[in-house]
Amino acid sequence: MRVPTAELAAAAGPTTRAIRFTQPALMLTIALALVLWQADTLQTPATAVWTVRGAALVLIAGALTAFDDPSGLQVAAAPLPLSWRVAPRILFALAVVSIPLVVLAALAQLPIDSLALEAGALLALATGTCLMLSRRGVHEPSTAVGTALLLVPPALLLLPERAALLVPPGPLWGPAHERWAILLAAGALLLALSLRDPARPAIPRMAQRPAPLRRSR
């Protein structure tokens, strides 16, 4: 596959300028306020994990606003596939979530890989849903998806032990993260589907021979 370097370089600047930074910055402020308020909990992993998860959820909700793209219709005419057009936004969302999360997890001495798995699964699922809604003409998908995202943790806490996802460090940690890996795979699949160009056929068409012309009598 040829990487359209020139087109990407030309599109990178305008796409980055079209991303709104206000909302992620505000969400980062709220996440920081949450962590500062609960700073005492960072001393022990059993309590720190809940604070870090709460901050990660706020950051993911903030990162989703990167997919509210008012310039989407105009940019759709550019000679770049959808995945390349959306890539800067996905990278931006990844940076907004991952950098503070890694710092927080390191400060609280929590397993970074496990928490990154949880955040990655939620981010992939939420991003995929946002992009799917965008394809269906929803202008600001982050509003609906972000609100729904905030409703997820209370529901996850009610899951029975054999299907638990939000667990403290302990014997259930490993099995829970196997389930998170399945969710991450589902999120990646959803993201891949949402990044398919809408004009691309589901099954590649085979070369067809033109039908013979009939002579009219």
Added chain:
Amino acid sequence: MSTALARRPVSVIPGASGLLPLARREAWRLVTSPAILVMGVYFLLIGGVGAIQDWRDLVDRAHLAEFLAYVCLLLLGPVTYISAHLVASSARRSGAGSQLEAAPSSPRRRDLALCMGVLVGPAGVALGLALLGAWVSSGVALTDPDGSTVVDWSITDVAQVPAMVLGAGILGVALARWLRFPGSLLVGFLGMCVLTLWMMAPPLPANRPWFSWFAIISWFSDVDAALAPARALAWHTAYLLAWSWIGVCAVALHHPGGRRRWLLGLGAGVLMLAGAGVGQLQDW
């Protein structure tokens, strides 16, 4: 979300009475918003599963009263905020703002009608649910692991619920007007959640919870407000209503023209807020 149209032509009457038909329409939009329906079902499911896990016995009046208190205090406010924000920002999100400019009503009047719709719709529903809770809980006691707590709602408890819901809805309208960017709903929602949790969570200084935008029900809050006299709770209701009035003034001030009287109204609201804030601590 599309902009709903009135089924019948809305008469254009100058003055406050002209707002009523529009307010009724907005109240209906607020109450039937998908956010209310979806989140209502969600909370009922969550509450139902939680109740089955926690109680494991037949539902009695005390548990029903507790469930109604959860609905009134933890569900109605956030859901009304989201619904009001979605309705207030629907024209911007659907690109129908320019069509509404042709309507025979100014943007300020439409926004005031929306605020009145919060009072007529969600706050009215909240008052009904609070009265239902008061009736269900009359004379019953809920046994907690740490003792028995009387679950009797006083009239000052009941009055706080619609005041809180009214404030939440008007906050949604005000934020939709002043923060006109995608994601302002979530920013406001999370900001209010963190602020309220910080103000209500232990360890509590003596008077911090009284300044939160939250109803202090005698037996529900961690404030041990059962010791609080009814007069302090009545002042807290006035405090919540003062915030709502400040929100209405903020909505009106967003629109140009005639701002002087709304600034005066805002000043009166701030004075009312300060008076009620001090008044609620007098007997505490």
